[in-house]
Amino acid sequence: MEYIGILIRLQKWVNLFSGYILWLMMVYLTDVWELKLIHAAAIINIWMGFIKILPIVFAYLADAFLGNSFVVLFSSFSSMIGLGLIWMSTPPILGKSNGNCTQYKPECIGEQQKQLFYSGLVFTALGMAALSACYAPFAQEQAEEAAASNSTRRVGWCRTHLVAFAALLIAAFVKPWAILFGICAILGVVSFFFCLIFRVCLGVGNPAPRPQGSPLTTIFRVLFVAASKSFCSRPKDTNELYENSDDSLRELLPHTNGLRCLDKAAIIEAEPVLEQQEKKRWSLCKVTEVEETKLFIRTIPIWMTFIVCGFVSSLGATYFLEQANHLDRRVGKAKAPLILFYWFYDHFRKSFTKGFLPTMASSTRRYISRIGIAAAMIYATLACIAAAKIETRRLGVVKSHDLIDKPNERVPMTVFWLLFQFVLLGCHDGIHRLSAYGLSLDQAPKSMVKYFNLFARGFFGLGVMGSVVLVDIVGKISEKRTGTNWFQTTLNASRLDNYYWVLASLGAVNLVIYIVAACFYRYRVPRDGQLAEGLLPVGFMDDDHI
Structure with missing residues (x-):
């Protein structure tokens, strides 16, 4: 219905605008709070990592208990609360009432304001993660009822770019942080109340689809039942394992010989009778359910290589941004805003996704998703190499x-040297996101495509969070080897170029590990149909602006 389309687009635009502003959070923490370089980066990376990991939890809750529409409503509410708390944490808002100053200085940041800020980060992470988990499924549910016309899509495309342009202008010309965060908070309030009105008032005659259960429950069941039957002997004839071919809604999978310990979940015991065993879902599983679990477990080594990709991706909103904040941004008499570099990153991220899409839809599609992931890893290594060389040049100017x-x-070095690393990072993130989805679409059972994609992003987010630990380890090793920690209080005193070389080396090693894991992976034959733009989930890439 039309009002649902308005709601979806509004959520998309608010998420886009807030993403642009919140991307500057590193600058706020280092300039206003005057936190140490690695302390500020740790806060941002833990926050961004949770945004990519928590969608797995919200997708499970939506499928098993709550439904997509309720989780989308919660997302809007949580984002509204989080943006409001971040706005209230700025010195001009509550400074006087707490007996603090109202200037953007570290002495004006009291304990209560810090608590508000950290609470705001938690709520925004929950809101963005919930939206990321259920935005595409919720939009897909509505798209099945009423498909939008091409003209509507073109209008939505234009308006999306207008929202990005508005965020770019506001971030460029509005300097007070209280106003920037305040605009985001106001948009969050508007989005929530629109969502609430549409959900309560207009959704009475159109009840939301009831949750049908989560495929993750199947994995838990198979693991539990296989463990409980660990002392049972497997039949020599696999045809004696339990399968129900009458279930027309499920894609039946043939039995495979790998991970045979899980086959015990499909063993039919002598007692009680089969009809009673079928009624107890946690005592007997189908062969298809066992094979779905095997596919999930076999994909974990591939997903683990995404952790290093997360290490590299974490640089964009932290160390890359901090480099840009300390370089000469003058263009004639004007100054290039920092948010311009996020626009470049986001533009190339989406452009390379669309540019890589026709390749994904080619006749060699069964190989393209694997090659695409390898290509993304090469871009990650190139981004680190470019960043290392440019940082070495910057440190030379500093000295x-x-x-x-x-x-x-x-x-006194132009900030536009950093365009190379931002563009390469955008190419890496865009191609990796599309290729990971292509791999999920090809290899996952139909019921688990969404979860395979979410777990791929979850391992990626684990890398973003894990970069905090990596920085600590690299810092301690560098201090032990050279006597000086590469990560000092300020950017000029640090040796980020050496850290970038470490990441480039890790990226190269990770590429080799991925190739080995991909060669040993047991691939399924891809489903019929091509991965054309129309087969991407509705809202693909619209739910990920951080």
């Missing part, structure tokens, strides 16, 4: 102008 102990001084 030649004696700016090591002057962290607030602008380095």
Whole structure:
């Protein structure tokens, strides 16, 4: 229905606008709070990592208990609360009432404001994760009822770019952080109340689809039943394992010889009778359910290689942004806004996704998703190499102008040197996201395509969070080997170029590990049909702006 389309587009635009503003959070923490470089980066990366990991939890809750529409409503509510708390944590809002100053200085940040800020990050992470989990399924549910016309899609495309352009202008010309976060908070309130009105008032005659259960429950059941029957002997004839071919809604999978310990979940015991065993879902599983679990377990080694990709992706909103904040941004008499680099990153991320799509739809599609992931890893390595060389150049300028102990001084080097690493990082993230989805579409059972994609992003997010631990380990090793920690309080005193070389080396090693894992992976024959743009989930890439 039309009002549902309005709601979906509104959620998309608010998420896009807020993503642009919140991307600058690293600058806020280092300039206003004056946190140490790695402390600020740790806060941002833990926050972004949770945004990518938690969708697995919300997708399970939506499928098993709550439904997509309720989780989308919760997402809007949580984002509204989180954005409001972040706005309230800025010094001008509650400074006087708490007896603090109202200037953007670290001494004006009291304990209560810190608590509000961290609580706001938690709520925004929950809101964005919930939206990421259920935005595409909720939009798909509505698209099945009423398909939008091509003209409507073109209008939506234009309006999306207008929202991005508006965020770009506001972030460029509006300097007070309280106003920037306040605009996001107002949009969050508007989005929530629109969502609530549409859900309560207009959805009375159109009840939301009831949850049908989560495929993750099947995996838990198979593991539990296989463990409970660990002392049972497997039949020599696999045809004696339990299967119900009458279930026309499920894609039947043939038995495979790998991970045979899980076959015990499909063993039919002598007692009680089969009809009674079928009624107890946690005592007997079908062969198809066992094979779905095997597919999930076999894919884990592939997903684990995504952790290093997350290490690299974590650089964009942290160390790359901090580099840009300390370089010369002058273009004639004007200044290039920092948010411009996020626009470049996001533009190339989506452009390379669309550019890689026709390749994914080719006749060699069964190989393209695997090659695409490898290509994304190559882009990740190239991004680190470019970042290392540019940072070495920047540090040379810092030393030649004696700016090591002057962290607030602008380095006389144009900020546009950083375009190379932002563009390469955008290419990596875009191709990786599409290729991971293509692999999920090809290899996952139909009922688990969404979860395979979410787990791929979850392992990616684990890498974003894990970068905090990696930085700590690299710092301690560098201090032990050289006597100086590569990560100092300020950017000018740090040696990020060496860290980038470490990531480039890890990326190269990870590429080799991925190729080995991909060669040993037991692939299914891809489903019929091509991965054309129309077969991508509704809202693909619209739910991921952080």
